[in-house]
Amino acid sequence: MTPPTWAAGDLAIETRALTKRFGQQTAVDAIDLAVPMGSVFGFLGPNGSGKTTSIRVMLGLAAATSGEVSLLGESMPGRLARVLPQVGALVEGPAFYPFLSGAANLRRLDTADRAAPGRTRRARVDRALDRVGLSNAAGKKVSAYSLGMKQRLGIANALLMPRRLLVLDEPTNGLDPQGTREVRALVRSLAGEGTTVFVSSHLLAEVEHMCTHAAIMSAGRLLVQGTLDELRAGESRVRVRTPDADAAIRVLAAAGLTAGLETPEVPARPGADPWVSAPLDADPQPAESLVAALVAAGVRVRGFQIDDASLEERFVALTGEGFDVVR
Incomplete structure (x- = not known):
């Protein structure tokens, strides 16, 4: 597959003064985020810094208190029905039916996607499971899956259809070192195919291994963003x-x-x-x-x-x- 090309300055995610408050608490404080098309973008910050809340607002899962969001050049949440079929996401950990197998869960979820063609469902489920290393556990009930296996299954669900943008919230949570390396390789391969990958993490080492760009959040504020080289710029x-x-x-x-x-x-x-x-x-x-x-x-x-x-x-x-x- 030949990766698509974009004009310089094209953004997969853009926010302008995005703010989210819960009562008197400001969880996200007027952030201006710019995620370039084709990048692997690390969204860094300690747990509780506002990363997941920001993602939920970007994807239309929560309403912003104020500010603007655009995904893939479209205003959100106004163009949600047009945008979300082009976006794969894993947010706040995956949830599945424990009494169904991994493959059966994916087929059920794919059936709920109006944009997913039924005739290719089984092949797409098999391919997604293979990409995350779960082919051998496809027929096993999810109740027997480890936390890391459930995390992989969540990533597989995000990959059932071709995506222009993939949003992964703590994708290496619960993975052993081998699984972590496999997720890094998967992210790099997706970026090579032209997918913009937005990775939220509190693990600095993971972002340095995977990402081309990053932003740092703290206490709801966006402190800095840019390429990794720009962010590392400092005293040697x-x-x-x-x-x-x-x-x-x-x-x-x-x-x-x-x-x-x-x-x-x-x-x-x-x-x-x-x-x-x-x-x-x-x-x-x-x-x-x-x-x-x-x-x-x-x-x-x-x-x-x-x-x-x-x-x-x-x-x-x-x-x-x-x-x-x-x-």
């Missing part, structure tokens, strides 16, 4: 582990770097060599030249690394909080 550091800390600091200073001893968060074991670190400027020297200078000066280099800015550091810099904080 060179780190040297050595028993000759003073000499290493002098060598790095001669290279134009302001170095100092690191204070470890966890006390180091007795006798462990300290780490010296320095922020790198916009045009840093090559790593090999720094190592050569250290060795030439007699510094015993026991460890050397350059740490790029991470999404976690970006989040902490924006909010001043750890990622597990829920207000």
Whole structure:
């Protein structure tokens, strides 16, 4: 299948001052979200930050207090009947009939979709189960499924029909490491086929593995959004582990770097060599030249690394909080 092309600036999801209140509590606070067509977009934030509420409003499952939403270029919820057949979604965990098999559940759900042709139903169900690795459990009752298997079945349901947009709320919830890797591969393959994938998660590592773009939510507010490279933009550091800390600091200073001893968060074991670190400027020297200078000066280099800015550091810099904080 040849992936479709879009004009630069085409958006799969766009919100303008989207707000949702529950009584006096503001769950979503005037967010302006822009999800490019063809992207794998990570919607990041701690549990309770407003991610799922935002998704429910975008999909027409809850009414906005104020603001505007458009999906695939169409206003929501006014064009809901036209838009939703083009959207697959897994929101707040899947729910199925426990006394039916996985395949029977999917066939029942597909029957309820007016846009789904009955003549291809069995083949589409089989293909969706195969894509999420549940072919061997297709005939097993869902009551015997693990949490991870139910999560896979929910993703399979979202894939029963061709979709231009796939919205996945915590898709790796309950999955073991192998299942998590398979979901990552599935998301990448869907994006390669031209589907825009919107992934809500509180797991930074998952977003860094899967996504091309991301946004960070906290306490109902949208703090920042952009490509992963844009979000990671920040201070990189060179780190040297050595028993000759003073000499290493002098060598790095001669290279134009302001170095100092690191204070470890966890006390180091007795006798462990300290780490010296320095922020790198916009045009840093090559790593090999720094190592050569250290060795030439007699510094015993026991460890050397350059740490790029991470999404976690970006989040902490924006909010001043750890990622597990829920207000």
